[in-house]
Amino acid sequence: MSARELVVLGTASQAPTRHRNHNGYLLRWDGEGLLFDPGEGTQRQLLFAGVPSSAITRICLTHFHGDHCLGVPGVVQRLSLDAVAHPVVAHYPASGAHWFARLRHATPFHEVADLQERPVCGDGPIATGAFGTLTARRLDHPVESYGYRLDEPNGRRMLPDRLAAAGVVGPDVSRLVREGTLAVGGRTVRVEDVSVPRRGQSFAFVMDTRLCAGVEELAAGVDMLVIESTFLHDDAALAHDHGHLTAREAAGVAARAGVGTLVLTHFSQRYTDPTAFATEAAAVFDGPTVVAADLARVPLPPRRGAV
């Protein structure tokens, strides 16, 4: 299993289908597990995906339409049933705090898990840690909606031949990375001498929105963009009326932003052939494109070159 991968739990929009559960995505990012927009049934989809509830460290809701959050009660109750020991942080649009309270306390249960609410009050960073920085950015939908972006700090890629020439081996490599310099046989080796700058990985999650500045800023240069394409472009008028994107628009974002891997999802049940989304996207974006399917696992692409 990749240490960084997207586990797709559900890919439907308003109505589930036989093949698509309501929304749900778990981003596994080293020790973090960010659960985005858990729709109804997410608890069981996690089971089908072979992911325990303890893998969840953070829940991020873009907005409070049911297909993006009716799985919250089941997930929250499951965290307590499984006695998950680590804190789980929940982000959601602050204007919907009363909705979150209903979902969190939907029915009586013995709450033992440590769920910490960190509502999103506007654009900007909402969490930082070893995983990097998590940022929220307002989207354009009939109800207040935020997209999310995760950025790993830039780092350095170690060069094996230079490490060998400098005599740095084994555990000394991580010590050099950690401390910046290392004394080897009377000389001081600097990390800069044996490595080159490496761009941090980045990921963006963009749901229910029309095209807007927020979409472009979230997507800018990310390694993986998960983005709704509820409609095909023939139905663009319908998409815009309801505050949604078409596959062509989503792919256009990816092309302008120079993303690595594009993941299309949140499909209207009106379309029965998922390849139509890929075809529409391919006309606009020539990078790797995944038309998300339930229970698919999509690895983060490798880090891309220098800073």
Place this chain on the structure above:
Amino acid sequence: MSARELVVLGTASQAPTRHRNHNGYLLRWDGEGLLFDPGEGTQRQLLFAGVPSSAITRICLTHFHGDHCLGVPGVVQRLSLDAVAHPVVAHYPASGAHWFARLRHATPFHEVADLQERPVCGDGPIATGAFGTLTARRLDHPVESYGYRLDEPNGRRMLPDRLAAAGVVGPDVSRLVREGTLAVGGRTVRVEDVSVPRRGQSFAFVMDTRLCAGVEELAAGVDMLVIESTFLHDDAALAHDHGHLTAREAAGVAARAGVGTLVLTHFSQRYTDPTAFATEAAAVFDGPTVVAADLARVPLPPRRGAV
């Protein structure tokens, strides 16, 4: 499709499994569709069962533990999304009205369906109609819990040979049933002359409870008893601690009550072999027994003889 059948939507107890969704049962009873205890994912289970939301006329909750009601938000929102035109009546323990309010208004949606709440305030009949009488009876569980029972009025079984001898044919038969008497060739035929009494069909739904008087009264003589058997009898102490029944106890109820078809369900995930429930029940109850499986359809057995 049988006009009267149980559509099993989910059969797990607290935690779903790969093969068992959380609870959920639709009793199709002529034009009525009684949805009992919809757990999370019921909306999609209905889809898998090929049942539209418009088939639901009534929602009956035994209690407010999550595995018995976290599907309410999805079902309620789906009724509006599908613009279901007929009223849908919801019954639940009145002491949990604040929980129902959260489930009904869990997230913002455009409510157009006509959902009418009729909380259950104690033992007794809660609804009557062409379908018969729906009765609630208190159970014994750590939170207030009610079982439900549906009784069709007793009627009459028409005797074809006597109808023919009396010269009553075609649409006149239903006219005779409706009006009680019919003039045929100068004579008056009474419905009693051409029919015998027929017992009305009955159905009981018993979830999360220890053995108690309510269980016995709900089950008494019903044609079909759906009853929880969360545990096997080896774990009887555990069952009683948590306010549950074992398969042996559930079958004992069926035997004492003289039920027609026994349907066992709400199984703990700790048991991997469902035949163990059947074996345990068969030692106590010799009637037809169904160990419920998701998406099974169980027809109501034929009406049983005279009153």
